[in-house]
Amino acid sequence: MKRRSVWLFDLDNTLHDASRAVFRQLDGSMTEYIARALQLPHEQADALRRDYWRRYGATLLGLVHHHGIRPAHFLEHTHALPGLEGRLFAHAHDKAALKRLGGRKYVLTNAPRAYTRRVLGALGLEAVFDGLIPIEDLRMFGRWRPKPDARMLRRVAARLKVPPSRCVLVEDTLAHQKAARALGMRTVWMQRYLRHNAHGPEVGVYLHRKPVYVCARIRSLQKLHSLRAL
Template sequence: MAAAGRPVVWLFDLDNTLHDASHAAFGLLDEAMNDYIAQALRVDAAQADFLRLDYWRRYGATLLGLERHHGIRAAHFLEHTHRLPDLEQRLRGSPRDRAALRALPGRKFVLTNAPASYAKRVLTALDLADCFEGIVSIEGMRLFGHLRPKPDARMFRVVLARLKLRPAQCVLVEDTLAHQRAARAVGLRTVWMQRYVWRNAHGPEVGARLRRKPAYVYARIRSLSTLATHFLPARAHVRHADP
């Protein structure tokens, strides 16, 4: 780690952190997952919607419940639910993000519960792909044969071991508090990206909770350009106001 204590590795979530997934993808993904569940499990639309939400709330990812309780193959589920033919046309991000990411010192990875093909499409369309050294997607979050996506603390430890990193070197930039809580327990510093969750009816971080910073969150931001103000010496950056 640098002598000044600054982080050298940044782990960025994808959806609702690097782009407005509530607008671009979540509604389409919910529909695709419901259709998949209804066909694969031979249940009606209401039961499919219930199972999707129930497994997401219980396990942090609908796929875990389907794999554990119904033997659904992860690769088959991910391929069929993430086709999203109109995704690129629906994507919305911040035009300042590319400059902010390229100016931010240190290694950068995307850490997402989404499949790699989807993550690559999003990053390419937003012109952010070359800002990152790599992508850790849900396909790489399997431990002893079992999927362990965020917020599973074991996954964070495994990812750090693969990348040969110490937790104190890393900062996780995320929109989801449950993921930050698990990461902080492992020893990472955490940043709560709130740009998109203010208007996100899909996730749990809504309303008054956005006005409080939990103890396990190091900083709250609404723009990637302000990351440097929290972690780097004043002379190392020029502060930008949040949009």
């Protein structure tokens, strides 16, 4: 079954330690962008960033919906992140496990394409994957629909020419897994980088629990080879 699976891997905090390398700088970059674009004090811009992220799952969606911000401009400027490559970290045995894993493998991320390629290139992982599905590709009928939008997850499976039941979503974010499982996808909760995470919906989450919509919990991508739940 695993050889026939289509694997959908999240990027940040799944393939690498984004909590340590990226999130603090990215939060600051988004806040600065909002302050400039909307002419707000720093504190208000930061509060707006957090509010839109909680309400829409992505700060970008709130900015587009309420302020007409151009998505491409926002993504380009907020993800420039000078010196990013020098801060990236992933485990060598996780890289080896990905290379050995059977089935087709894709990166499915709410991050932009250029940033995703920078990260995968710096980690030496770009050649491991059959393709990338970044946020620019998560649009339907002119509207942006990043994870956990169930309609978009269904469309991703259709685009890859497989039923959702053939897909395995490997993620650190539970809300995304809940939506995927409701469609019939199998779900794997990657927990390696969450223990010391100070960003996102998983802050303070009880890592020893296993929600009913999670098929398996792992702390290393090596475990994908031995999971019986899939």
